[in-house]
Amino acid sequence: MKVSAPSGVGQAAKPLADPFPPLGIRRSVLVGLAAFALLAFLLSLAIGSVPIPLAEVVHVLLGGQASEATWQTIILLFRLPKAITALLAGAALSVAGLQMQTIFRNPLADPFVLGISSGASLGVALVVLGGTSANVTVFGRTAYLGDFGLVTAASLGAAAVFAVVLAIARRVQSVVTLLVLGLMISYLTSAVVSLLIYFSIPEQISAYINWTFGSFGGVTWQQMRALAPALLLGLTLALLTAKPLNALLLGENYAASMGVNVRAARWLVTASASLLAGAVTAFCGPIGFIGIAVPHLCRALFGTSDHRMLLPAALLLGGGLALIFDLISQMPGARAALPLNVVTSAVGAPVILWIVMRRQSFGQV
């Protein structure tokens, strides 16, 4: 199918006012982004609060033995799974954010703003805090309940909220209404979470609050066996949605006229975005701003709204940026660590401001 230049402007595209350059996949840019992600990945293996000589890091990564047994463990059991998690999670959030911005025709949509992450939080809270007031050991169940249980709970929570938002989005067209809706869903789910917290013991609450700070470093190799396949599946599904998303940019009728099965496309986008947002939220906590900021960065940096370019670009840039954010949060050289969300917000908020100032208008995606 020949993709006839969807211009990225909303429904009423004005051919003369097209601010975007021609479409297409620019391989050199993607290669550059991949190099950036790789560099960030290697940096996050080399830098940490325990100083390890670079030669040792390389030696261990190539299968050798470090001169200190602790270094071996730190590189292979701490830094490597964390770097992989950050790469995958950053990619997942950015791709899910991009999908949502397109399907909702809303520049502010992301897993966080539309309440999808809140849905995942609710799923986790039900598992972590649920029905616990009577028994301290209940919290211990999460460990035994299995990591797949946690991912399932978070993904189901995310999917439930996503389905509700999507159903209402079909009836109301207003961007503002959708944002208000997402906000209300966030409040509703946080009301239920607060209720659960009210009946939990202080230490449980602190465990839950800790989870809400967001972190890539809690994922062990064992959990990686659940997280990595879930995210790789979600990312693969998402990459398949590039063409339908391009068509949907110009509206459902246009997409249908181009032979896109709109219902199937929506379903595929819903499934992949929920899986991505749900799995990341389950293991890393709700991580803000990456999902909203990276798609905008991609559009602005590469001057395109072609999803065949945007999806892989968001994937690589999101993964690389997440690694950099995590490095900043570890504050190399310092022993203490900042919550990840402090860093993503500090970087993400100016990006959104920049978008608002630059575009002037919210109507354009």
Place this chain on the structure above:
Amino acid sequence: MSHTKNQHLNVRLLLAAFFIVALTACAPAQPTAVPATQPVATVEPTKPPTAPPSPTPQPTPAAPTTNLADSCVETYNADVDYFPEKVTVEDATGFVVEYFKHYKVVTVLKPWRGAEQQFKYVIVQCGTPKPTDIGDALVIEAPVKDVIAMSTTQLPHLEKLDLLDRLLGLDSFQYVNNPKVRTLIDAGALVEIGSGAEVNIEKTIAAEPDLVMTYGVGDPQYDAHPKLLEAGIPTILNAEYMEGTPLGRAEWIKFTALFFNREAEAQLEYAAMKKRYQEVAEKAKAATTKPTVISGMASKDKWRVPGGGSYAARLIIDAGGAYLYADDTSAGSLSLTFEEVYDKAVKADVWLLTSFQRYDSIKAILEAEPRYAEMAAVKNGNVWNYDKRVNENGGNDYWETGVGNPHLLLADLVKILHPALLPDHELVFWRQIPAAP
């Protein structure tokens, strides 16, 4: 007790509560002592007191030789020292007390971490006039007849001062371990007013406490005292948790005693506790080795460890342990990366978990986080948690009986670090976690 009385007077109390709320809404925030049951100072001479004859030539009743722990002054004499028994503070750094003839002023110096505010309470012997030059400090009449305790850490102090019969209520029944208090709860003798900012003001007003003893963290979102004070309920902050030493915390028994005129008892109780603590610490000094100790647990990639100047660190050091972060000076806790702590903790001899989650075995800990496997303490089975005495709601007696009895906390740690030094001590709060269930 007052609870059953309240049930009979329910409607009237509700009405009263309504009026009090209405009144305090109009009145300035300065809380007023409830005067209804106080005898007004009488002018005509009453019956001669039963006290021994006064050494002073005054015609008025003799000066008391003990504090009035259960009664009010009937005839006030400005020259009489009504607090012949006073507290002296040795180890606590969070409060100071000044004695005057018929009142005492206690100042809470560090109500919470980073506080810029101090709290001053004027404790006036009941039956004597209120001092006039005290600014807007809260005035409490002593001895207080009943008290609502907002933290389980306050219960051991009340028990040691033999004041549990003055306990009117608690913030929450759930976390209480003290058997005597549990009996009171089961008998329906106490009210439950809710914790922190969720405190139920109406219930508190209806209970008519002479005193609410709470604590603050400096955040109106979590603190009960702003709301309680606004409602005109005599509320004081007990900042025992801010003390950096176990003895300092325990010495807050003297702070509690001030409001009940039980200074003599508090002095004796604290002196005995301190002596026992020092005896155990002395034994620990005889140890020939100093096992290295790591405390806390990782949560995801952060590991919160007690700072080197903290309460927990002090206990480990006094028990003859080499705490891994002893060189640090912070009194709070440090949020470090897992990687950073792991690098040190991997060689630690003893691991003190301080986890609210009950692990049946080291195997269960490793299932949740396999990265602990290489730690020396894990390999040697030297992993302990302070969950031996936790009630069915998760209320840990470590933070109740333990804080009020520092010698027990210390003896437990000495037993863990140097078992041969205390062969007869049975662990009270700590439990060794078995390798397999």
